[in-house]
Amino acid sequence: MSLALEFSSVSKSFTKNGAQIDALNNISFSVSEREVFGFVGPNGAGKSTTIKVMLDVISDYKGNISIYGNDAHDASSRRGIAYVPESPSIYEQFTPLEILKMALRMYGIRRTDENKHCMYWLEQFSIAQNANRKIRLLSKGNVQRVALAHAMVVEPRLLVLDEPLSGLDPVGRKDVVNILQDYKQSGGAIFFTSHVLHDVERIADRFGFINHGKLVTTRSPRELVTEHSDRFIVRFHATQQPDNVARTLREGEYEQDISQSEMPAWLDRLNQQGGHIINIQPATSLESVFFQILGEQGMKTI
Amino acid sequence: MIKSIQWLAISIIGAVLFIYFGKAVHLSTTIVIDTPPSDRVVISAPIQLLMYGGDHFLAANIETMRLATTASTIEDGNGSSYLYRTHSLVAQLNPCHEDNYYFSTAFLTWGGSADKANEILHLAGECRHWDWIPPFFYAFNQYYFNRNSDVAVKYLNLAAQRSADNHASLTKTAIMIKTGSINDDQMALAYLTNERDNATDPNLRELLDKRVTRLLGLITLRNAQQRFETETGRLLKTTEELIDTGYLQKIPNDPLKLGYSFINGRFEFRTLRIKGMEK
Amino acid sequence: MQIISDYKIALNIAYRARFLTIGFWLLLVLVTVVLIAAQFSGRQPATVALDIGISATRLLLPLLIVLLVQELFTREFDRRYILASMTYPRPRHHFFLGRLLAIFTCTMAGLVVMAVAIAILVTIIGQNYHQATPVSLGTHYIITLIFIAIDLSTIIAVSAFLSLIATTPSFILIGSFGFLIVARSYSTIIALLEQKHALVAKQQLYHDSLGFLGYILPDLGALDVRMTALYNSINFIPDNWPFIAISSLAYGLFFIGLALAILHKKQFN
Numbered sequence: 001m002s003l004a005l006e007f008s009s010v011s012k013s014f015t016k017n018g019a020q021i022d023a024l025n026n027i028s029f030s031v032s033e034r035e036v037f038g039f040v041g042p043n044g045a046g047k048s049t050t051i052k053v054m055l056d057v058i059s060d061y062k063g064n065i066s067i068y069g070n071d072a073h074d075a076s077s078r079r080g081i082a083y084v085p086e087s088p089s090i091y092e093q094f095t096p097l098e099i100l101k102m103a104l105r106m107y108g109i110r111r112t113d114e115n116k117h118c119m120y121w122l123e124q125f126s127i128a129q130n131a132n133r134k135i136r137l138l139s140k141g142n143v144q145r146v147a148l149a150h151a152m153v154v155e156p157r158l159l160v161l162d163e164p165l166s167g168l169d170p171v172g173r174k175d176v177v178n179i180l181q182d183y184k185q186s187g188g189a190i191f192f193t194s195h196v197l198h199d200v201e202r203i204a205d206r207f208g209f210i211n212h213g214k215l216v217t218t219r220s221p222r223e224l225v226t227e228h229s230d231r232f233i234v235r236f237h238a239t240q241q242p243d244n245v246a247r248t249l250r251e252g253e254y255e256q257d258i259s260q261s262e263m264p265a266w267l268d269r270l271n272q273q274g275g276h277i278i279n280i281q282p283a284t285s286l287e288s289v290f291f292q293i294l295g296e297q298g299m300k301t302i
Numbered sequence: 303m304i305k306s307i308q309w310l311a312i313s314i315i316g317a318v319l320f321i322y323f324g325k326a327v328h329l330s331t332t333i334v335i336d337t338p339p340s341d342r343v344v345i346s347a348p349i350q351l352l353m354y355g356g357d358h359f360l361a362a363n364i365e366t367m368r369l370a371t372t373a374s375t376i377e378d379g380n381g382s383s384y385l386y387r388t389h390s391l392v393a394q395l396n397p398c399h400e401d402n403y404y405f406s407t408a409f410l411t412w413g414g415s416a417d418k419a420n421e422i423l424h425l426a427g428e429c430r431h432w433d434w435i436p437p438f439f440y441a442f443n444q445y446y447f448n449r450n451s452d453v454a455v456k457y458l459n460l461a462a463q464r465s466a467d468n469h470a471s472l473t474k475t476a477i478m479i480k481t482g483s484i485n486d487d488q489m490a491l492a493y494l495t496n497e498r499d500n501a502t503d504p505n506l507r508e509l510l511d512k513r514v515t516r517l518l519g520l521i522t523l524r525n526a527q528q529r530f531e532t533e534t535g536r537l538l539k540t541t542e543e544l545i546d547t548g549y550l551q552k553i554p555n556d557p558l559k560l561g562y563s564f565i566n567g568r569f570e571f572r573t574l575r576i577k578g579m580e581k
Numbered sequence: 582m583q584i585i586s587d588y589k590i591a592l593n594i595a596y597r598a599r600f601l602t603i604g605f606w607l608l609l610v611l612v613t614v615v616l617i618a619a620q621f622s623g624r625q626p627a628t629v630a631l632d633i634g635i636s637a638t639r640l641l642l643p644l645l646i647v648l649l650v651q652e653l654f655t656r657e658f659d660r661r662y663i664l665a666s667m668t669y670p671r672p673r674h675h676f677f678l679g680r681l682l683a684i685f686t687c688t689m690a691g692l693v694v695m696a697v698a699i700a701i702l703v704t705i706i707g708q709n710y711h712q713a714t715p716v717s718l719g720t721h722y723i724i725t726l727i728f729i730a731i732d733l734s735t736i737i738a739v740s741a742f743l744s745l746i747a748t749t750p751s752f753i754l755i756g757s758f759g760f761l762i763v764a765r766s767y768s769t770i771i772a773l774l775e776q777k778h779a780l781v782a783k784q785q786l787y788h789d790s791l792g793f794l795g796y797i798l799p800d801l802g803a804l805d806v807r808m809t810a811l812y813n814s815i816n817f818i819p820d821n822w823p824f825i826a827i828s829s830l831a832y833g834l835f836f837i838g839l840a841l842a843i844l845h846k847k848q849f850n
Contacts, residue, residue, distance in 0.1 A: 057667050091597075352766055357639060400713075404623070
């Protein structure tokens with residue numbers, strides 16, 4: 001299977017207020033054709049920078065990026081890519097239909113059924129009824145849908161999404177997840193970033209965890225489940241701050257990852273200190289695994 | 303910015319209308335200013351150029367318009383310094399400007415500053431290399447005010463070269479000046495009344511009318527002198543003699559309030575000395 | 582020519598930014614100014630109307646240029662539309678050149694409309710008074726307009742360049758008009774200082790420092806050959822006009838090249 005996207009030792013640093021910040025630190029990974037790759041990490045971890053170097057919006061990085069075998073510095077490498085930014089900035093003086101037609105033109109796609117094709121994608125995102133209203137009159141959620149339709153209308157081989165679900169209501173999220181699943185079924189590859197993990201867990205084939213510009217690990221959901229089936233997330237009250245690995249949720253309320261074998265001893269200790277359990281859940285959710293991995297890396301806070 | 307374009311447009315139109323109707327008010331009320339406005343500010347040409355976005359044609363036009371709106375408020379004589387400086391400024395900015403050389407001839411030449419008018423006419427004549435009028439005016443002034451026949455003939459010939467229609471009459475005048483067979487007072491009067499009658503601007507017509515009156519006054523004086531000298535057989539010594547002997551009822555009134563002088567036995571226009579402008 | 586797509590979209594954006602409405606208002610200003618200016622002339626109303634019309638065109642169209650540059654470049658950066666524009670499978674210079682061409686088209690359309698409007702007004706005004714020296718609305722007028730078009734093209738290039746380095750939108754307005762005023766006036770100021778009538782102290786000092794500008798700015802003042810149309814004489818076109826025209830165009834080209842280099846190096850962090 002050939003590769004849709006390949007990062008080889010990509011580094012990018014900024015100087016901010018005289019100090020050098022490594023936005024990306026020697027990142028290497030690849031996304032296969034037909035693969036859905038989720039890039040997960042806290043805000044400021046380097047997710048957006050990863051997308052920007054991929055699209056050559058930032059071009060002064062070290063290392064190599066290739067898209068379907070073409071150097072990412074080459075504008076034509078983006079021919080098969082469509083991108084949806086986190087907060088879509090779409091010309092607000094145009095209508096969704098015009099925006100979609102504009103996309104076809106910018107990709108050099110000529111179709112005889114242009115109008116029909118564009119309307120099809122607007123229908124897919126349930127915004128066909130707003131096809132001829134100015135973007136500035138649409139709600140934020142609908143603008144997000146237009147941005148997604150704008151990407152899908154060019155029928156990309158690789159879809160790049162920055163926080164694809166962040167601006168949507170629960171219904172919208174479900175719609176989008178369904179469309180992305182259809183897209184995946186039809187053979188498209190997806191690269192997306194997210195810090196809201198729950199909704200996208202089920203569509204990703206693989207996750208990359210990024211923090212402070214470093215790619216911490218890449219795992220598949222199956223690996224995650226098997227690796228972490230004996231671990232639990234415990235949320236509890238305590239009168240005093242417990243030892244190192246606990247996360248503070250709010251004053252007096254904490255959260256901790258505990259393995260099955262450690263559990264009895266830990267519960268005893270909590271009782272002795274006068275604390276009590278709020279709830280216990282298996283640590284197989286992406287979120288908890290993520291925190292756990294960060295913990296293993298010796299990073300307490302994010 | 304874009305949304306405010308109509309307001310910007312309206313304000314520009316408003317400013318232009320304001321200036322325009324401001325002029326109309328001036329014309330209809332003919333304000334006479336008591337204090338001499340001779341110290342009016344005339345901004346130098348390079349600064350004007352920057353003010354009008356590097357456009358010396360625009361600067362020349364706006365200055366000419368400013369003159370047109372304010373000239374009627376300038377009492378003749380007093381404002382000559384301002385008039386000269388402004389006309390001279392316009393001549394620097396666009397020496398080809400027709401209104402400028404024409405009006406400066408009307409205002410300055412007959413307002414007692416023929417030399418100043420000649421400077422502007424000379425520039426206009428150089429720039430307007432096809433136009434016979436500036437060299438003609440120049441020649442007339444040189445002959446009538448400066449008694450410089452040689453220069454007058456030279457420029458009359460230049461004017462003749464430029465005008466197919468008036469070639470014959472201009473050449474003829476040049477020859478008449480050369481041979482001294484010309485009644486210069488009658489020529490001047492014919493010239494000036496013709497200017498007045500052709501003026502379309504009522505403002506200009508009124509100003510030229512005053513100049514015709516002034517010239518008629520001079521001609522009256524010279525005629526009286528001539529009769530006195532022919533009939534009494536002696537030369538006139540003072541102006542008062544004319545009145546005392548009854549050859550003249552009274553000294554003619556000069557509407558420009560500059561008056562006439564009697565120097566070396568000849569009546570002349572009293573010329574205006576413009577402060578700081580003498581060579 | 583792939584650039585056609587960028588060009589069409591840029592034109593569309595200009596249209597949506599109510600370019601035609603702006604053009605209408607500017608035209609209204611022009612017509613008012615021309616009609617009124619003619620009233621002030623006793624001897625040559627048609628010449629003054631044409632003169633003022635050309636002056637107004639030369640000031641109003643740069644205003645239009647700045648507005649278009651702000652709409653097509655500055656807004657792109659401010660609203661972060663650029664992040665989408667740059668991710669299309671097209672080289673960055675397509676974006677820049679497409680928009681530059683659109684601004685050029687709109688400006689030239691504006692010039693043509695204004696020129697026609699002036700010609701109509703001057704013809705009407707000229708019917709009321711027979712001038713000794715009539716204006717020329719034929720070849721001489723067209724030559725004048727071509728030189729104005731060169732002047733405007735240089736301003737477009739400089740203004741577009743400024744939009745890439747500007748940090749505030751007003752910088753483009755100030756920068757473009759600053760450039761315009763200095764480039765259009767310095768050669769005339771030098772000529773004025775050389776006249777014996779000049780009443781300026783320290784002439785030589787000014788003269789030398791202004792002469793230096795000749796090395797860093799194009800002589801846009803020399804591109805104003807309107808006298809040929811005003812006074813119906815071809816003699817008013819300077820003998821070295823090809824050099825003046827080419828140097829101004831080369832100056833514009835230099836700034837377009839510089840802008841493209843900057844855009845290609847630009848990092849959208």
